[in-house]
Amino acid sequence: MNPLWLATRATGEISLVLFTVVTIMGIATTKGWASSRWPESVVTLLHRNISLLSVVFLGVHIGTTVIDGYVPIGWLDVVIPFQTTYKTLWVGLGTIAFDLMLAVIITSLVRRRIPQTLWKGVHWTSYLMWAVAVVHGLGVGTDQLLTRVLAAAMTALVLGAVVARFLTPHRQDDPVVSVTTRTEIRR
Numbered sequence: 621m622n623p624l625w626l627a628t629r630a631t632g633e634i635s636l637v638l639f640t641v642v643t644i645m646g647i648a649t650t651k652g653w654a655s656s657r658w659p660e661s662v663v664t665l666l667h668r669n670i671s672l673l674s675v676v677f678l679g680v681h682i683g684t685t686v687i688d689g690y691v692p693i694g695w696l697d698v699v700i701p702f703q704t705t706y707k708t709l710w711v712g713l714g715t716i717a718f719d720l721m722l723a724v725i726i727t728s729l730v731r732r733r734i735p736q737t738l739w740k741g742v743h744w745t746s747y748l749m750w751a752v753a754v755v756h757g758l759g760v761g762t763d764q765l766l767t768r769v770l771a772a773a774m775t776a777l778v779l780g781a782v783v784a785r786f787l788t789p790h791r792q793d794d795p796v797v798s799v800t801t802r803t804e805i806r807r
């Protein structure tokens with residue numbers, strides 16, 4: 621099998637797993653879930669760093685897809701959805717997930733310079749991004765058994781975290797303020 625295409629598949633699944641972890645870590649950060657072993661600062665740091673790692677894997681996923689040339693997917697298809705003739709709907713959903721991810725990353729990088737409501741609104745689309753990415757993987761994945769098993773496991777994890785998020789009481793302070801910012805405010 622073509623190594624580039626194999627890399628596309630492997631990094632697609634790895635990206636999905638990492639995005640799932642990032643989503644759960646994000647919920648944990650928001651809710652202040654922590655323990656002596658996993659203090660809030662560690663959870664926040666993990667959320668940030670694993671999200672960067674997932675971007676690296678996604679970059680390889682997209683890069684190998686285009687460079688491989690095995691299917692007609694070009695660089696424009698990476699950002700403009702539904703243009704490719706190859707599995708137009710399913711690949712287009714991957715593009716939408718990527719565009720949403722770009723929006724989440726860019727607004728997070730300039731978070732201190734934009735209104736918090738804007739940052740929060742865009743950050744909420746992470747759930748949509750994750751769900752769209754799951755459907756993309758299910759629709760386009762070659763190994764349907766692996767894709768389905770992984771998608772089911774990731775969905776169970778995120779749904780569990782979302783349910784726990786809404787069942788646990790809200791914190792006293794603003795849940796969207798990061799640990800670092802909160803420390804600065806207290807000072």
Ligand code: HEM
Nearest residue numbers: 629632633635636697698714715717718753757761762763
């Ligand atoms: C957040 C964004 C994305 C995630 C999480 C993601 C994830 C995945 C997953 C899980 C698979 C299934 C791999 C398998 O076969 O087992 C996959 C396949 C694929 N993805 Fe993505 N993807 C994303 C974005 C994109 C984008 C933007 C493109 C290209 C424009 C793309 C192109 C492909 C292609 C061509 C396949 C088929 C590989 C195969 O035949 O197995 N993906 N992706």
